[in-house]
Amino acid sequence: MGCGVGDLSFILADRGADVIGLELDPQKVDCANRVAKRWHFEGLRFLAADVTKLEEMGLGQFDAIFCVALLEHIQDDVALLRQMQRMLRPAGLFVLEVPSALRKTIPEVEAADGHVRPGYIFDEVPELLASTGLRAVNQRSVDPLGLIYRWFASSRIIPGKKARRWLFAALAPIFIPLIRLTSALIKRPGAELCFLAVKD
Numbered sequence: 001m002g003c004g005v006g007d008l009s010f011i012l013a014d015r016g017a018d019v020i021g022l023e024l025d026p027q028k029v030d031c032a033n034r035v036a037k038r039w040h041f042e043g044l045r046f047l048a049a050d051v052t053k054l055e056e057m058g059l060g061q062f063d064a065i066f067c068v069a070l071l072e073h074i075q076d077d078v079a080l081l082r083q084m085q086r087m088l089r090p091a092g093l094f095v096l097e098v099p100s101a102l103r104k105t106i107p108e109v110e111a112a113d114g115h116v117r118p119g120y121i122f123d124e125v126p127e128l129l130a131s132t133g134l135r136a137v138n139q140r141s142v143d144p145l146g147l148i149y150r151w152f153a154s155s156r157i158i159p160g161k162k163a164r165r166w167l168f169a170a171l172a173p174i175f176i177p178l179i180r181l182t183s184a185l186i187k188r189p190g191a192e193l194c195f196l197a198v199k200d
Contacts, residue, residue: 001051001084002070006032009044012066018043020059022051052076054083064093071098072115081132088199094134096195098125100141103191104149106156122189134197142183144190151175 003009003021005028013019013036023029026048036044049057052074065084071077088094099119110118120128126136155168183190 001067013041013044021046022049061089066095068097075116085133092199094197098193100191104146122193129197136195136197138196140194141190142192143179144186144188145182146191147179148191
């Protein structure tokens with residue numbers, strides 16, 4: 001759900017899963033479909049679609065649904081969670097990643113990214129999932145030091161959107177290992193919240 005250019009979808013398909021990626025941006029969908037075709041991913045397809053209208057699409061039932069960096073963009077998040085729960089087979093897996101409402105943000109970046117809420121509180125998400133028929137069986141958070149914020153902030157030291165994207169990418173080899181290391185060593189809620197749930 002909200003697959004973007006399909007990076008996670010390609011990983012899952014490469015491991016043998018049949019995957020449907022849904023994304024609102026048709027340009028991202030076109031790009032992802034071109035890559036899938038070029039690399040002969042047979043069990044992978046991408047659709048330009050509004051995820052809030054899942055049940056109108058007739059996609060069927062799934063063993064797993066991944067909802068990564070999407071829920072904070074959806075006005076009626078509970079309605080979307082219920083739709084996804086209904087699309088899961090019994091004992092199906094639901095993977096959710098959302099930002100923490102307590103993390104530092106750059107307001108103009110949040111607004112440009114289309115967030116309708118600042119995020120979620122770590123201890124409240126299992127209850128939210130339970131209210132929609134999903135039971136959290138594992139949870140963790142990453143980036144306890146808020147390094148993602150510092151990564152974004154550092155990339156904004158130069159003017160121009162394109163230059164900022166290049167700098168953001170150039171800083172990745174510094175920040176990604178630091179985020180992984182601090183997430184492994186420091187056990188407290190971080191900037192990104194991750195949950196594994198099952199449909200009972």
